[in-house]
Amino acid sequence: MKTLTEDILYRVIKKRAKDSHKGTYGRVLIIGGTAQFGGAVIMNALAAVNSGAGLVTVATDPSNFTALHSHLPEAMVVDFNEDLTEYIKKSDVVLIGSGLGDRIDLVQHTFYAILPRQILIVDGSALTLVAEHKLKWPKSRLVLTPHQMEWQRLSGVTINEQAFEAFNMLAQQRMNVEPILVLKQHHTQIYTNDCAFEIPVGGPYQATGGMGDTLAGMIAGFTAQFMLSFSEAILAAVYAHSAIADELAETRYITLPTEISASIPEFMHRYSR
Numbered sequence: 001m002k003t004l005t006e007d008i009l010y011r012v013i014k015k016r017a018k019d020s021h022k023g024t025y026g027r028v029l030i031i032g033g034t035a036q037f038g039g040a041v042i043m044n045a046l047a048a049v050n051s052g053a054g055l056v057t058v059a060t061d062p063s064n065f066t067a068l069h070s071h072l073p074e075a076m077v078v079d080f081n082e083d084l085t086e087y088i089k090k091s092d093v094v095l096i097g098s099g100l101g102d103r104i105d106l107v108q109h110t111f112y113a114i115l116p117r118q119i120l121i122v123d124g125s126a127l128t129l130v131a132e133h134k135l136k137w138p139k140s141r142l143v144l145t146p147h148q149m150e151w152q153r154l155s156g157v158t159i160n161e162q163a164f165e166a167f168n169m170l171a172q173q174r175m176n177v178e179p180i181l182v183l184k185q186h187h188t189q190i191y192t193n194d195c196a197f198e199i200p201v202g203g204p205y206q207a208t209g210g211m212g213d214t215l216a217g218m219i220a221g222f223t224a225q226f227m228l229s230f231s232e233a234i235l236a237a238v239y240a241h242s243a244i245a246d247e248l249a250e251t252r253y254i255t256l257p258t259e260i261s262a263s264i265p266e267f268m269h270r271y272s273r
């Protein structure tokens with residue numbers, strides 16, 4: 001297990017080219033947020049937009065539209081009960097699952113419509129639904145962001161066994177496509193195709209609902225714009241998420257997900273060369 005350092009941020013976060021435009025920084029589609037869990041997609045979207053994604057669209061329950069727009073007029077919306085095929089096709093990155101409830105139909109359709117060149121991030125309820133329904137993974141560039149119980153449901157590796165790197169690696173390799181696995185916990189681990197990393201940053205002030213939704217949105221934003229290295233963009237997003245929390249925790253008892261998102265632009269500015 002390699003310990004990541006802040007060097008990953010200098011490697012990944014680049015100064016923006018003068019002649020670039022919003023299309024340069026990627027199109028992200030977020031699918032999630034039932035009427036009960038609208039906050040989850042709002043937090044996804046806040047993180048993706050603040051990380052610098054060029055264009056962000058949220059496919060969600062219509063009852064969430066007004067709340068989303070009052071937090072984030074930068075995001076576009078679409079009713080997730082419509083046919084999303086065209087929206088999926090137009091995206092560089094699709095993030096599905098945060099607050100998705102029991103909408104297995106949306107997971108199935110997304111897995112069917114996604115193309116191999118596209119990035120698919122699977123989070124939250126979508127991971128639980130895949131485990132329950134034993135769905136096959138699509139052949140896209142796949143990122144899974146489970147917490148430890150979600151990973152136990154998916155892989156059969158119990159939370160106690162997850163302390164052993166080899167068990168997680170074996171389970172990851174047994175999937176028909178080898179996803180990049182972000183195994184969230186205190187000092188989150190990331191399993192790429194050939195290596196395992198651990199972040200040395202982050203703490204219990206992050207133990208608040210929505211913290212993982214924010215991380216998933218940051219991974220979407222980073223992978224949408226820093227296309228040169230897919231796995232390094234993920235490593236940088238995971239590192240930045242907890243490093244920002246550490247900085248905020250110097251003056252706060254807890255670090256709110258929305259405060260982390262608000263701090264992303266200033267944090268990234270410091271590392272852009």
Ligand SMILES: NC(=O)C1=CN([C@@H]2O[C@H](COP(=O)(O)OP(=O)(O)OC[C@H]3O[C@@H](n4cnc5c(N)ncnc54)[C@H](OP(=O)(O)O)[C@@H]3O)[C@@H](O)[C@H]2O)[C@@H](O)CC1
Pocket residue numbers: 036037038039040041097098099100101123124125126128147148149150159184185209210211212213
């Ligand atoms: N504002 C919103 O809209 C919000 C919407 N949300 C959305 O809700 C959906 C459900 O997500 P979920 O994570 O809350 O529920 P679930 O998948 O049942 O897991 C919880 C079970 O696992 C156990 N557990 C063991 N280890 C664990 C660990 N390391 N980390 C976490 N849990 C651990 C845990 O044990 P316990 O806490 O009881 O000890 C419990 O038994 C999802 O789509 C998410 O995006 C949330 O983001 C909140 C804000």
Ligand SMILES: Nc1ncnc2c1ncn2[C@@H]1O[C@H](COP(=O)(O)OP(=O)(O)O)[C@@H](O)[C@H]1O
Pocket residue numbers: 124146147184185186187188201202203204205206207208209210211212213214215
């Ligand atoms: N004690 C802790 N130390 C460091 N990070 C933590 C701690 N507790 C939670 N986190 C982080 O908070 C996030 C929780 O994710 P998740 O459980 O999916 O939240 P949610 O679904 O409510 O958004 C993960 O990034 C995890 O690493």
Ligand SMILES: [Mg+2]
Pocket residue numbers: 123124147212213
């Ligand atoms: Mg979660």
